[in-house]
Amino acid sequence: MYVLIVGAGKVGWNLARELIAKGHEVTVIESDPTRYAVVEEELEHSVQYGDGSELWVLERAGVERAELVIAVTGDDEDNILISQVAREKYGVERVVARCNNPRNLEHFELLGVKPAISATDLILRLIEHEVPKYGLVHLLDLPEERLEIIELEVAEGSGAAGRTVRDLQLPDGSLVISILREGGGFVPTGDSLVQAGDEVLLVLDVGIEERVTERFTNTVAPSA
């Protein structure tokens, strides 16, 4: 599919790289000339110089035929505006916006910009895993469902390392949805072994983050 990314910061650049590697057609728009030059060395014609909130810049980048627009600049007002015009003026069906300051999330919602994502790493990983199969639906519904997704790194010597998912005895309302290891990832079962160095993605009810996190950070093993 054709994906338009506005903002070639850490998130935008990495998203572009990943999506290109997956065979998608990608254009990134970057307004800072220095940054543009750096990114252009790698992405070449896939990056365009310009202010992505200028309508003609969006049009030049082919916004009208984009199936997905991702607004990931460092300014929330820009991300809101870009998402709004992409959807309402240019009819782009799927728009993902980065919300830099979580306190601005309500503005995104008020103006109909959904989903707005504040955890940048999460976008990358979830898109990597979810886009080819399901689109972005899972991600979209999470804030409204009062669920959160967190990513934890399993430290060397943590109580979780060397245990199966079942033996982690995570509190009710939490679920390991993915284990990322050595550049790959998989959806674990209860018997999957968690290793030191793994990155574990969990979905949880709001409010139990601390109880879940301590399972992974405490060096004392949870009682069996």
Added chain:
Amino acid sequence: MFVLIVGCGRVGSAIAHSMLAEGHEVSVLDEDPEAIALLDRGHASGWEERGGRFTVGTALEIDALLAAGVEQADAFVASTDGDNTNLVIAQIAKRRFDVERVVVRVLDPHRARWYAEQGLQTVCPTQTAIELLEAAVRGQIRFEGVSG
């Protein structure tokens, strides 16, 4: 009426002056504490002494808008130096706080036009300048000193 002006630059401060002089209640919000200097300028007494309000805060922060009195505002002027900021806060004022009269300064004519079509009252100084300058070039208007 109660007028809330967000963005106290040349434009915002000038509107604030006029509105206060006309007897309206005027509140100004700007992220720069020094911006009040523009409101004091040319007057023997300070802005707040003359009855004006000034709040320091970022336009996108709801708390700042509340502190500046957005809930009481009859009119809202978005005149920061950022088009996108203006367009976003104007929509917040309109949709969330039901401010009756919302006007937005937008320098980019394209964004100004599209958002005007969506129902926002946008004012585009660039477009005004283009039209005046074109008319002046054609000799259709003639003016001495500053116009527009």
